[in-house]
Amino acid sequence: MSAPWLPSPRPLGRPIPHGLVATQPSLVAAMTAGLGLTGGEHVLEIGTGYCYQTALLAQLAADVISVEIYPDIATAARRNLVRQGIANVQVITGDGTEGYPQSAPYDAVLVSAAHPDVPPPLIAQMREGGRLIQPIGPGGNEQVIAFERVRERLRQIRVLTAASVVRLRGRHGSPIRSGHPGLTDAATATRLHLESWCRRRRMPARTVQ
Numbered sequence: 578m579s580a581p582w583l584p585s586p587r588p589l590g591r592p593i594p595h596g597l598v599a600t601q602p603s604l605v606a607a608m609t610a611g612l613g614l615t616g617g618e619h620v621l622e623i624g625t626g627y628c629y630q631t632a633l634l635a636q637l638a639a640d641v642i643s644v645e646i647y648p649d650i651a652t653a654a655r656r657n658l659v660r661q662g663i664a665n666v667q668v669i670t671g672d673g674t675e676g677y678p679q680s681a682p683y684d685a686v687l688v689s690a691a692h693p694d695v696p697p698p699l700i701a702q703m704r705e706g707g708r709l710i711q712p713i714g715p716g717g718n719e720q721v722i723a724f725e726r727v728r729e730r731l732r733q734i735r736v737l738t739a740a741s742v743v744r745l746r747g748r749h750g751s752p753i754r755s756g757h758p759g760l761t762d763a764a765t766a767t768r769l770h771l772e773s774w775c776r777r778r779r780m781p782a783r784t785v786q
């Protein structure tokens with residue numbers, strides 16, 4: 578498929594392994610701004626990738642715990658952070674849908690992969706009044722939503738933007754499949770993104786396979 582006029586989710590620099598795509602910069606900016614950080618926050622990020630967004634969060638908050646499910650990606654992210662001299666981030670290898678209770682509570686939580694629901698452990702690990710941003714949807718066609726924790730529940734504050742994001746995997750996400758689950762994800766995300774882009778402009782999306 579070749580469609581240079583499309584705002585596609587292109588990888589930043591080198592592609593992420595497992596067929597995953599880096600978040601497009603405009604979406605990184607919208608999600609980061611949506612947290613409303615003021616400099617003193619303790620932040621939990623789920624889905625480190627190559628840590629582009631992590632590095633921004635580290636500049637805007639006191640410290641960041643970032644959880645990545647793929648060990649090789651987490652290793653590359655740690656290396657990138659050292660190379661940039663960023664010392665207030667801890668990259669954890671694991672299933673981010675479980676959060677990271679050892680360092681809870683968090684003032685702000687950013688989930689960079691999509692799922693129809695917010696994983697319950699993330700809500701439990703937020704402090705009262707804390708903010709959480711997550712793309713809500715099946716993976717490939719979502720609404721990025723800002724929430725606030727109020728009395729042990731999440732209250733929706735607003736929809737930040739529409740987006741096309743890979744699936745959140747794990748115990749409280751989509752099943753982790755054998756083979757190359759991320760490759761299927763990225764291809765599906767791109768197709769759904771194109772379809773929704775065409776739909777918004779009332780254009781036929783017949784070229785999409």
Ligand SMILES: C[S@@+](CC[C@H](N)C(=O)[O-])C[C@H]1O[C@@H](n2cnc3c(N)ncnc32)[C@H](O)[C@@H]1O
Pocket residue numbers: 593597598599600605623624625626627628629630631644645646647650671672673674689690742743744745746747748750
């Ligand atoms: C869109 S990419 C993240 C991009 C990154 N934030 C950036 O700035 O480019 C989504 C990431 O979420 C990770 N991921 C998916 N499910 C996860 C889970 N349960 N726990 C931790 N990471 C997960 C993927 O491996 C991938 O690296």
